Amino acid sequence: MAKELTLRAENYSQWYNELVVKADLAESSAVRGCMVIKPYGYAIWEKMQAELDRMFKETGHVNAYFPLFIPKSFFSKEADHVEGFAKECAVVTHYRLKNSPDGKGVVVDPDAKLEEELIVRPTSETIIWNTYKNWIQSYRDLPILCNQWANVVRWEMRTRLFLRTAEFLWQEGHTAHATKDEALKETEQMVNVYADFAENFMALPVVKGAKSANERFAGALETYTIEALMQDGKALQSGTSHFLGQNFAKAFDVRFATKEGKEDYVWATSWGVSTRLMGALIMAHSDDNGLVLPPKLAPYQVVIVPIYRNDDQLNAINAKVDELIAKLKARGISVKYDNSDNKKPGWKFAEYELKGVPVRLAVGPRDLENGTVEVARRDTLTKQVAQLENIDQYVAELLEEIQTSIYNKAKDFRTEMTTKVDTYDEFKDVLKNKGGFVLAHWDGTPETEQKIKEETKATIRCIPFDGEKEEGACIYTGKPSQQRVLFAIAY
Amino acid sequence: MAKELTLRAENYSQWYNELVVKADLAESSAVRGCMVIKPYGYAIWEKMQAELDRMFKETGHVNAYFPLFIPKSFFSKEADHVEGFAKECAVVTHYRLKNSPDGKGVVVDPDAKLEEELIVRPTSETIIWNTYKNWIQSYRDLPILCNQWANVVRWEMRTRLFLRTAEFLWQEGHTAHATKDEALKETEQMVNVYADFAENFMALPVVKGAKSANERFAGALETYTIEALMQDGKALQSGTSHFLGQNFAKAFDVRFATKEGKEDYVWATSWGVSTRLMGALIMAHSDDNGLVLPPKLAPYQVVIVPIYRNDDQLNAINAKVDELIAKLKARGISVKYDNSDNKKPGWKFAEYELKGVPVRLAVGPRDLENGTVEVARRDTLTKQVAQLENIDQYVAELLEEIQTSIYNKAKDFRTEMTTKVDTYDEFKDVLKNKGGFVLAHWDGTPETEQKIKEETKATIRCIPFDGEKEEGACIYTGKPSQQRVLFAIAY
Numbered sequence: 001m002a003k004e005l006t007l008r009a010e011n012y013s014q015w016y017n018e019l020v021v022k023a024d025l026a027e028s029s030a031v032r033g034c035m036v037i038k039p040y041g042y043a044i045w046e047k048m049q050a051e052l053d054r055m056f057k058e059t060g061h062v063n064a065y066f067p068l069f070i071p072k073s074f075f076s077k078e079a080d081h082v083e084g085f086a087k088e089c090a091v092v093t094h095y096r097l098k099n100s101p102d103g104k105g106v107v108v109d110p111d112a113k114l115e116e117e118l119i120v121r122p123t124s125e126t127i128i129w130n131t132y133k134n135w136i137q138s139y140r141d142l143p144i145l146c147n148q149w150a151n152v153v154r155w156e157m158r159t160r161l162f163l164r165t166a167e168f169l170w171q172e173g174h175t176a177h178a179t180k181d182e183a184l185k186e187t188e189q190m191v192n193v194y195a196d197f198a199e200n201f202m203a204l205p206v207v208k209g210a211k212s213a214n215e216r217f218a219g220a221l222e223t224y225t226i227e228a229l230m231q232d233g234k235a236l237q238s239g240t241s242h243f244l245g246q247n248f249a250k251a252f253d254v255r256f257a258t259k260e261g262k263e264d265y266v267w268a269t270s271w272g273v274s275t276r277l278m279g280a281l282i283m284a285h286s287d288d289n290g291l292v293l294p295p296k297l298a299p300y301q302v303v304i305v306p307i308y309r310n311d312d313q314l315n316a317i318n319a320k321v322d323e324l325i326a327k328l329k330a331r332g333i334s335v336k337y338d339n340s341d342n343k344k345p346g347w348k349f350a351e352y353e354l355k356g357v358p359v360r361l362a363v364g365p366r367d368l369e370n371g372t373v374e375v376a377r378r379d380t381l382t383k384q385v386a387q388l389e390n391i392d393q394y395v396a397e398l399l400e401e402i403q404t405s406i407y408n409k410a411k412d413f414r415t416e417m418t419t420k421v422d423t424y425d426e427f428k429d430v431l432k433n434k435g436g437f438v439l440a441h442w443d444g445t446p447e448t449e450q451k452i453k454e455e456t457k458a459t460i461r462c463i464p465f466d467g468e469k470e471e472g473a474c475i476y477t478g479k480p481s482q483q484r485v486l487f488a489i490a491y
Numbered sequence: 492m493a494k495e496l497t498l499r500a501e502n503y504s505q506w507y508n509e510l511v512v513k514a515d516l517a518e519s520s521a522v523r524g525c526m527v528i529k530p531y532g533y534a535i536w537e538k539m540q541a542e543l544d545r546m547f548k549e550t551g552h553v554n555a556y557f558p559l560f561i562p563k564s565f566f567s568k569e570a571d572h573v574e575g576f577a578k579e580c581a582v583v584t585h586y587r588l589k590n591s592p593d594g595k596g597v598v599v600d601p602d603a604k605l606e607e608e609l610i611v612r613p614t615s616e617t618i619i620w621n622t623y624k625n626w627i628q629s630y631r632d633l634p635i636l637c638n639q640w641a642n643v644v645r646w647e648m649r650t651r652l653f654l655r656t657a658e659f660l661w662q663e664g665h666t667a668h669a670t671k672d673e674a675l676k677e678t679e680q681m682v683n684v685y686a687d688f689a690e691n692f693m694a695l696p697v698v699k700g701a702k703s704a705n706e707r708f709a710g711a712l713e714t715y716t717i718e719a720l721m722q723d724g725k726a727l728q729s730g731t732s733h734f735l736g737q738n739f740a741k742a743f744d745v746r747f748a749t750k751e752g753k754e755d756y757v758w759a760t761s762w763g764v765s766t767r768l769m770g771a772l773i774m775a776h777s778d779d780n781g782l783v784l785p786p787k788l789a790p791y792q793v794v795i796v797p798i799y800r801n802d803d804q805l806n807a808i809n810a811k812v813d814e815l816i817a818k819l820k821a822r823g824i825s826v827k828y829d830n831s832d833n834k835k836p837g838w839k840f841a842e843y844e845l846k847g848v849p850v851r852l853a854v855g856p857r858d859l860e861n862g863t864v865e866v867a868r869r870d871t872l873t874k875q876v877a878q879l880e881n882i883d884q885y886v887a888e889l890l891e892e893i894q895t896s897i898y899n900k901a902k903d904f905r906t907e908m909t910t911k912v913d914t915y916d917e918f919k920d921v922l923k924n925k926g927g928f929v930l931a932h933w934d935g936t937p938e939t940e941q942k943i944k945e946e947t948k949a950t951i952r953c954i955p956f957d958g959e960k961e962e963g964a965c966i967y968t969g970k971p972s973q974q975r976v977l978f979a980i981a982y
Binding site: 027029030031034035036037038039042043045046062063064065066067068069070071072073074075076082087088089090091092093094095096097098104105106108117118119120127130131134140146150151153155167169342 | 518520521522525526527528529530533534536537553554555556557558559560561562563564565566567573578579580581582583584585586587588589595596597599608609610611618621622625631637641642644646658660833
């Protein structure tokens with residue numbers, strides 16, 4: 001096998017990098033930090049998009065599109081936001097090239113300098129609130145519930161495919177509300193939508209919670225997050241929903257006439273998930289043989305490989321497989337039939353294992369005689385012989401079982417890798433020797449969080465929504481605390 | 492009515508600009524030349540995307556994503572391409588901002604200058620062929636049939652919403668083939684897909700044909716196009732498919748081992764349609780009352796307005812309408828029920844006419860008694876009373892009839908506005924007094940085409956595929972010609 005992977009236990013990071021490339025998900029491009037998302041990887045992203053888009057629409061949102069460029073001055077209008085976003089970014093300064101004097105190429109035309117530089121959007125709060133200003137006069141214009149599917153750019157110095165790239169794809173919801181309460185409910189609703197998507201489609205258990213002040217979005221009063229655990233024991237922030245208060249409305253002077261005839265600033269939220277979810281999906285479930293995809297997001301759920309010695313056998317198998325495919329498709333199951341003659345079955349088996357196809361069916365001459373088919377599960381790497389007769393129902397049930405099983409496996413792993421500690425020594429010991437999520441008491445101050453981060457690299461991933469109230473003492477300062485928070489070393 | 496439009500006959504251009512804004516399709520943004528696509532406009536674009544994407548996939552294509560940025564040097568590799576595209580474009584020169592010395596904002600950090608400038612893609616042939624180089628070794632790797640949905644930027648000096656904007660949304664297909672013949676067939680297939688989409692979904696009759704050398708895509712050996720006629724008698728190029736020969740393969744050194752064991756450069760095509768189609772859709776069908784949308788692309792096909800004097804009446808209507816909506820939805824018909832109490836029926840009627848909703852149903856207390864409903868067609872502005880009993884079937888048939896009728900109307904208009912001329916005087920007379928498509932003989936030279944363009948502003952829209960062979964003399968030079976070509980003044 002040319003495509004053998006580094007083992008996870010040997011070098012998890014290298015395993016991930018190789019897997020992304022060898023499974024044809026993405027690759028680095030000629031532009032520093034920008035990736036090419038290859039067709040197989042993009043097909044997974046499209047499935048994610050379709051489900052999320054449906055969920056957004058079911059919760060009353062509509063899509064729109066706002067400009068790629070943002071005038072530089074817009075970033076200075078919200079003080080925290082400029083610190084968080086306007087620094088490492090792509091800056092457009094000119095709008096024309098001209099032939100170079102030596103005639104061998106093009107150079108920037110110095111006469112075509114923009115009066116005000118444009119920033120390639122790192123996130124769109126500023127340009128969108130500048131637009132909303134014209135859309136909102138009265139409470140009757142509210143709420144505005146817009147989402148945008150777009151590319152954004154943040155000039156990251158150290159990049160990794162899907163996890164941290166200069167350009168990435170995402171969706172960003174931006175909503176405007178008449179009351180604080182409604183905006184808070186929206187913020188909460190959307191983190192719930194993300195958790196629902198992660199758990200039910202990605203088969204990824206997540207912890208929902210609020211970010212500490214240090215980890216909040218630049219410009220937000222509250223950031224809610226879903227945090228997932230990867231197989232190497234590191235956390236991955238997988239989606240965030242922000243309550244922005246009236247900060248952006250004040251920065252862009254967006255006021256409205258209230259029902260009571262007064263004037264107030266509009267309340268805002270924003271929320272987003274990105275192609276980073278691809279990284280989470282890959283790292284949460286895959287193994288040393290390659291990808292393991294949950295059936296609900298697999299570009300094709302079933303691959304069929306014929307086993308034959310001659311054309312007569314192949315023709316007989318093709319005829320049977322045609323029926324089989326029709327039956328599976330009638331149940332909404334997506335199928336690929338690989339009867340290409342330039343690859344051996346063993347090569348194909350390895351290839352589709354690498355690509356994480358949930359179910360593989362192998363059909364040979366003996367199967368035709370016996371009315372059977374060999375069924376292989378990608379997640380457990382187990383095989384069984386099944387009857388061709390009811391194979392469609394068998395596969396449909398198997399796909400459901402795989403979806404559940406992958407989720408449960410990830411959940412069991414997370415349970416095992418979540419540790420409660422009561423002292424700082426224990427805390428450091430767990431981080432060093434075990435990793436994973438660590439539940440510990442914290443005194444609630446940014447200073448303590450910062451010191452713990454400096455000394456251990458662990459950050460507060462969130463203050464879990466479902467964490468029980470419990471009297472305790474901060475592991476670092478001994479000061480009183482009412483609830484354990486979730487620490488981890490994160491991507 | 493606050494939203495009254497300028498009449499088409501008075502000022503067509505102003506009518507268009509007002510309609511785009513008042514029907515909530517799009518608006519200008521704070522960034523010169525960049526538009527905001529509003530939710531109602533974006534919903535139409537999403538419908539277009541969904542149909543096109545389905546058609547691309549049915550013809551074997553897959554989606555992928557390539558970087559937003561292209562290194563400047565890439566544009567110099569294909570000589571014609573750099574002339575056509577690398578000149579008016581957005582240039583990223585820096586990757587960081589810093590606090591300004593006065594503390595009141597941010598300035599570009601001069602220490603963060605890129606070694607090589609990056610161009611925001613105006614089209615992606617260069618970055619994609621630089622990528623394909625690594626994907627293609629042998630004929631077994633071919634064909635590659637990728638499409639990308641993306642934003643692109645061309646620094647246009649004079650912009651108009653949808654028709655010509657600095658940033659626009661589009662899809663660009665980029666395919667790689669082992670033979671010239673296969674690439675030519677792909678080029679042809681895709682212009683046929685575009686024509687099919689325009690005619691069957693947009694209800695827009697188009698002329699398919701080849702571009703003359705002057706009007707070809709920069710870097711193409713052949714450009715096929717679909718050309719539509721707007722109500723003001725001007726042509727709108729609505730989609731193009733390019734046969735790129737081996738130009739980009741040579742520029743980026745993309746060679747492959749052929750089946751016969753030799754080495755050859757790969758053959759290429761590219762093809763695209765953009766949010767410009769929104770402009771075509773709006774201008775082709777709409778009238779002085781607002782948008783006219785073909786049912787297949789309308790965000791909602793039916794709007795229902797209750798007519799009532801008191802809450803009892805409204806409650807009774809609501810109950811009936813709930814049944815009605817369920818019946819319509821069961822047939823896959825999209826419906827909006829507007830029972831908002833802060834607008835009068837007359838205001839709502841005008842609003843949904845402006846927005847081009849194909850069918851409007853009005854239900855009042857008398858209708859409940861009689862088991863009827865008032866049905867209004869947007870395209871003809873006619874009303875009829877129909878029985879509530881079979882209203883779902885009635886509406887389903889009506890929507891089909893509207894789709895066909897809009898198409899036929901546009902086709903009749905085009906027939907009327909297509910003129911054959913045999914002399915240059917006639918040619919100029921038609922352009923001046925009638926407009927539309929003009930079929931005339933041309934000697935086949937770029938020089939003659941250029942002179943005609945300078946003198947009349949008319950360009951050759953295409954050499955129609957279905958044009959009959961006919962001996963004739965060039966209207967400008969009198970030289971012999973075998974086929975009439977299609978001239979028009981174009982957007």
